[in-house]
Amino acid sequence: MSRLRRMPRQRQPARPVRRRSYDQFCAIARALDSVGDRWTLLIVRELLAGPRRYTDLHADLPGVSTDVLASRLKDMEHGGLAVRRRLPPPAAAAVYELTGRGRGLLPVLAALAGWGAPELAERRPTDAVRPHWFALPLLRAFDGLAHSGVVEVRLDEGEFHLRTDADPAGGEVYGYGPAERPDACLVLATDVAVALARGGRTLAETLRDDGAQVLGDGPLAAELRGDAPSRR
Incomplete structure (x- = not known):
């Protein structure tokens, strides 16, 4: 038996992974180099609501491995x-959050939501749904308001809340679940929310004809109900 000691195998330095690129000197191509992969923009959609744990992201992105x-x-x-x-104790959990550049994708996602809203005409049997997925399509329904604040939206599937003065650089655009102190609460059926998101109905028409309600006593709630003048 050989008495020679086996020399430890030296680890080879990891090779940097080169991401696929369109290799085009074009702003659109450069943008797609960063966010064109499947799932990336949907992860941004989730993180626009604020920091999230990996397990929470996985739960709200059904279908991703x-x-x-x-x-x-x-x-x-x-x-x-x-x-x-990593969040400080007692949470002590690792979370992911968007940078300022990541939050700058809000107008991109809002435009995609507006462009894709007509495709919501029919919900397929295999379609998953989360209440907060309606946040970006509904944002444009609150454009031009004289008063700003937090609107809690109550759907059949649950609640979420959003800011009517959403700013890409201002942090959270919307949030999961009920708001702590909403300025107004919008209560409507999911199919009515779909019609509103598709642009087929205005908020005023939705409140007048579709059984939607606005709850609250503040100026934002009053304006949404049509009790106060707006800048429209």
């Missing part, structure tokens, strides 16, 4: 769209 989600989050970190940080 754990490997793909981890890979996309890593790409978003490397691309400067998101950061990973």
Whole structure:
């Protein structure tokens, strides 16, 4: 038996992974180099509501594998769209959140939501749904208001809340579940929310004809009900 000691195998340095690129000197191509992969923009949609844990992201992105989600989050970190940080005790959990550049994708997603809203004419049997997925399509229904604030939206599937003065650089655009202190509450059926998101109905028409309600006593609630003049 040989008495020679086996020398430890030296680890080879990891090769940097080169992301696929369109290799075109074009702003659109450069943007798609960063966010054109499947699932990336939907992860941004989730993070527009604020920091989220990996497990929460996975739960609200039905259909994505754990490997793909981890890979996309890593790409978003490397691309400067998101950061990973640990919350202080007692939470002590790692969360992902958007950077300023990542939040700058709000107008892009809002435009996509408006463009894609007509495709919501029929819900397929395989379609998952989360209440907060209506936040971006509904944002344009609140354009031009004289008063700003937080609107809690109550649907058949649950609640979410959004800011009527959403600013890409201002942090959270919408949030999950009820708001702590909403300025107004909008109560409507999901099919009515779909019609409103598709642009087929105005908010005033929805409140007048479709059984929707606005609850609250403040100026924003009054304006949404049509009790106060707006800048329209």
